[in-house]
Amino acid sequence: MSKLKSTLGIVAIAFITLTAVSCKDSKKEQESIDGHQSEMNSGEDHSKMNHDNSDGHHDGEKTEMAMGGHGTSEAVLNDYFNLKDALVADDNAKAKELGAIIATSFGNLDVSNYTDAQKASLKDIIEDAVEHAEHISESDIDHQREHFKILSKDVTDMVAITGTKNTLYQLFCPMYDGGSAWLSMSKEIKNPYYGSKMLKCGEVQKEIN
Structure with missing residues (x-):
């Protein structure tokens, strides 16, 4: 019985460790994706800003x-x-x-x-x-x-x-x-x-x- 509890305890610890690692990796992956999207959005905003400025010029001569x-x-x-x-x-x-x-x-x-x-x-x-x-x-x-x-x-x-x-x-x-x-x-x-x-x-x- 003691051996069974010990085995179950080890399995539980292993599961918790794997879950934590998995969550951490997932978080890193999401941060990487968010960072990439942020860079993309920044580029898009910059592009849009230039485009808007260009458009504004056409209002006058x-x-x-x-x-x-x-x-x-x-x-x-x-x-x-x-x-x-x-x-x-x-x-x-x-x-x-x-x-x-x-x-x-x-x-x-x-x-x-x-x-x-x-x-x-x-x-x-x-x-x-x-x-x-x-x-x-x-x-x-x-x-x-x-x-x-x-x-x-x-x-x-x-x-x-x-x-x-x-x-x-x-x-x-x-x-x-x-x-x-x-x-x-x-x-x-x-x-x-x-x-x-x-x-x-x-x-x-x-x-x-």
Whole structure:
């Protein structure tokens, strides 16, 4: 009887030991799987983050620009396209913010590398553009669009002197204020003068290289 108890005790201990080892191994395996999944998820999140950032860029045109540095005409164009997109989206607050930004960009435009005649023209353009951009930074959206029309003319005149690294399109809305033009990186019509009211009103007037 004593021998039987001893044998049963040994079997019980062996069973408990095997169970513990099995659980430990299982836990390690699960931790390994969880760790692998965590790494995969981290990679997926990183990939998703990059994808989301990439997608966000398509909302506007600034990242499509072959941008120059601070004080360049390309920087002015970048801010102009952002402002255009805000008006397309009927976003008065954003347009106010961007009006102030483009006023600063125009004020910082470096004209030192141009001829005297070009410098004189650019200084006139800058003075006029800053005035209208400042009005945009303080106005309701209807008034912003009135000043955007003149600002678009200033930007177009600037590009005629400075040139552009990108192909631009001059688009035209025959309905707004007797006919109004604006610049875009795309031929697609997204009207900044009417926004959601008449988003597709307009046509491609010319291509600027």
